[in-house]
Amino acid sequence: MVSVRGLNKWFGPLHVLKDIDLTVAAGEVVVVVGPSGSGKSTLCRCLNRLETAGQGSVEIDGEPLPAEGRALARLRADVGMVFQSFNLFGHKTVLDNITLGPTRVRRVARPEARQQAMTLLERVGIADKANHHPAQLSGGQQQRAAIARALAMQPKVLLFDEPTSALDPEMVNEVLDVMVSLAAEGMTMIVVTHEMGFARRAADRVVFMDDGRIVESGAPDDFFAAPQTERARDFLSKILQH
Amino acid sequence: MDALTAHLSEFGHGLVTTVELTVVTTVGAMLLGIVVATLRIAPVPLLRAIGTAYVEVFQNLPLLALLVLFVFALPTIGITFPLFTSAAIVIAVYEGAYLAEAIRAGINTVGVGQAEAARAIGLTFGQSLRHVILPQGLRAVIQPIGNICIALLMNTSLAAAVGVVELTQAANTVNLVEAQPIAVFTGAGLAYMLLALIIGQVTGLLERRLAIVR
Numbered sequence: 001m002v003s004v005r006g007l008n009k010w011f012g013p014l015h016v017l018k019d020i021d022l023t024v025a026a027g028e029v030v031v032v033v034g035p036s037g038s039g040k041s042t043l044c045r046c047l048n049r050l051e052t053a054g055q056g057s058v059e060i061d062g063e064p065l066p067a068e069g070r071a072l073a074r075l076r077a078d079v080g081m082v083f084q085s086f087n088l089f090g091h092k093t094v095l096d097n098i099t100l101g102p103t104r105v106r107r108v109a110r111p112e113a114r115q116q117a118m119t120l121l122e123r124v125g126i127a128d129k130a131n132h133h134p135a136q137l138s139g140g141q142q143q144r145a146a147i148a149r150a151l152a153m154q155p156k157v158l159l160f161d162e163p164t165s166a167l168d169p170e171m172v173n174e175v176l177d178v179m180v181s182l183a184a185e186g187m188t189m190i191v192v193t194h195e196m197g198f199a200r201r202a203a204d205r206v207v208f209m210d211d212g213r214i215v216e217s218g219a220p221d222d223f224f225a226a227p228q229t230e231r232a233r234d235f236l237s238k239i240l241q242h
Numbered sequence: 243m244d245a246l247t248a249h250l251s252e253f254g255h256g257l258v259t260t261v262e263l264t265v266v267t268t269v270g271a272m273l274l275g276i277v278v279a280t281l282r283i284a285p286v287p288l289l290r291a292i293g294t295a296y297v298e299v300f301q302n303l304p305l306l307a308l309l310v311l312f313v314f315a316l317p318t319i320g321i322t323f324p325l326f327t328s329a330a331i332v333i334a335v336y337e338g339a340y341l342a343e344a345i346r347a348g349i350n351t352v353g354v355g356q357a358e359a360a361r362a363i364g365l366t367f368g369q370s371l372r373h374v375i376l377p378q379g380l381r382a383v384i385q386p387i388g389n390i391c392i393a394l395l396m397n398t399s400l401a402a403a404v405g406v407v408e409l410t411q412a413a414n415t416v417n418l419v420e421a422q423p424i425a426v427f428t429g430a431g432l433a434y435m436l437l438a439l440i441i442g443q444v445t446g447l448l449e450r451r452l453a454i455v456r
Contacts, residue, residue: 050358068285070366077364087359091378091454100373101363133455146359153363 001026001157001188002047007056009042009212016042018212020056024157027186031199031220034209035235040192041084043209044161047190048079061156077105080150080158084165086142088134094121094145095130098152106153113152120148124178140171147178158182160191196240200224208232245420246429256412257433263330263398263408264437268391270334275341280371282346293342300339306400308332313404329401337394344390348383349375381452388445392438399434409433 002024009017016039024030032040045051047058049065049072058065060079066072089097098117102108108116121127124144126137134142143163150158160179164172176198183189183202193199199206199220206223208216208231216223216232224240227233246253281293300308312332316322323331352375360370380387402411413430417423 048362050361073361073364073366075364076362079362081359081362083355083359083362085355087353087355089356089359089374089378091381101365104369104373105364135455149359149363 001028001061002190003057003059003062004043004047005057005059007043007046007058008054009039009046009051010054016212017046017053020214022207022214024188024190026156026188028204029183029187029189029191029202030205030207031203032190032192032207032209033194033196033199033235034215038209039212040209041161044159044190044192047159048076048081050081073105077101077153078156080153080155082143082146082150082158082160082163084162086134086139086146086166088142088146088149090134093131093133094126094137097134097145098149101149101153117148117152120151121145124148125174138171139167140174143167143171143175144178147175147182151182157188157190160189160193162192162194164193164195194239196224208235210235245416245422245425249416249420252412252416253409253429253433256407256409256430259326259407259412260395260398260409260434261437263326263333263401263406264391264395266330267333267337267394267398270330271337271341271390271394272387274334274338275345276376278338278342279345279349282342283349285367297339297342300336301343303336305333305336305397306403308336309400309404325401325404325406329398329404329406333394333397333401337390337397340390340393341387344383344386345376345380347386348379348381350379351382352378378454381454384445384449384452388441388448391441391445395437395441396434 002022004020004022007017007020008015020043032043034040042051046053060075063075066075088094089100092100095114095117098120099110099113102113102116103110118127118130121130124147126141126144129137129141129145134145137145163179164175167175172195176195179189179191179198180202191198203220205217206220207214208223208227210231216227216229218228223232224236227236278293278296281289282297284290284293309329309332313325313328356374356378357370360374365373398408399410401408402414407415409430413426417426420426
């Protein structure tokens with residue numbers, strides 16, 4: 001579903017992604033972990049070209065990412081993205097946030113789009129907030145609305161860029177629960193996160209990044225029980241000791 | 243006072259022309275302002291350059307000079323418009339440069355995340371602008387836009403210099419007959435003030451009505 005070959009990315013002189021190769025099959029849930037600055041968010045953002053790759057190729061469902069313009073917009077519609085800071089449209093109600101993409105990009109009729117949006121809001125448990133503005137919602141509710149917005153496009157793959165990092169601890173689980181149920185339903189997901197519990201529960205594969213490289217990749221049980229590399233052992237010992 | 247009451251119809255015509263000129267020009271300048279502000283943030287360097295050039299040219303020339311140039315120079319190369327149309331075009335083009343900068347400031351208040359989220363659901367640049375960026379950016383600068391509209395109203399009096407009989411020109415004509423400058427120009431001044439107050443009220447109303455829930 002997603003195929004990354006020889007991806008390199010520079011921010012000025014800073015080499016942030018180094019020879020990344022990653023293949024994600026349909027229905028697979030890949031969790032990307034690693035220390036801050038290891039390039040995991042940048043990798044995630046390269047997958048729908050919010051960042052442009054310096055070198056290498058990204059293919060979604062067999063199609064190379066178009067450089068720009070309408071073709072890129074069309075492809076992005078198939079790649080859902082959930083951001084760390086939610087990025088709900090502040091001037092629109094939750095319902096209008098969700099229907100904007102389907103009505104403008106997919107040309108779905110408004111009543112139908114609203115109906116679908118309500119179904120999605122029920123699914124993420126905030127149907128009662130449909131007519132509220134984002135600022136009137138808690139962080140966890142905003143993030144669930146943002147997931148509903150991404151789902152409304154019926155994406156082939158969902159990208160999560162640290163979806164719970166900006167949330168109060170007590171709101172993390174309500175978002176993770178939604179993500180776990182999506183994973184269980186067979187959604188193809190690439191999740192950048194520090195939530196190791198989610199990786200254990202929902203991931204088919206854990207990818208560990210450090211210093212712009214994919215250092216290790218394996219099943220979550222193997223990765224957490226017996227990391228192959230010194231760097232991964234060191235990382236896990238630091239975050240799992242509490 | 244007699245000088246005013248005796249010439250109510252001249253003042254009335256002048257006032258109507260000023261209001262017409264202001265309304266037409268404001269609409270034109272807003273459209274131009276949105277287009278030019280959009281050019282200035284476009285992903286294509288050439289478009290950005292065009293937007294910048296527009297602003298730098300029209301913001302940095304005196305309106306009176308532009309009016310005179312347009313009305314007296316263009317006919318020498320065979321291009322002529324009615325006086326009112328000429329004045330409206332020039333003032334709209336000139337104020338459009340100021341509005342473009344105010345609108346660009348508004349666009350800059352909208353977080354990068356909003357544009358990224360818009361692109362991520364597959365909206366094109368134009369759609370993101372129309373449905374996500376401009377609605378929020380414009381709301382942020384309603385007050386400065388109102389100020390520019392008031393300046394625009396005042397600037398319509400320069401149209402008198404190229405023969406449009408708007409409020410200032412009407413007052414001038416009446417004064418030539420009555421020779422009572424204090425009464426005549428105070429009267430005209432109060433009319434401008436009233437119009438400016440109305441613009442200010444509308445601005446405040448829009449700002450309250452369109453406030454984004456934060």
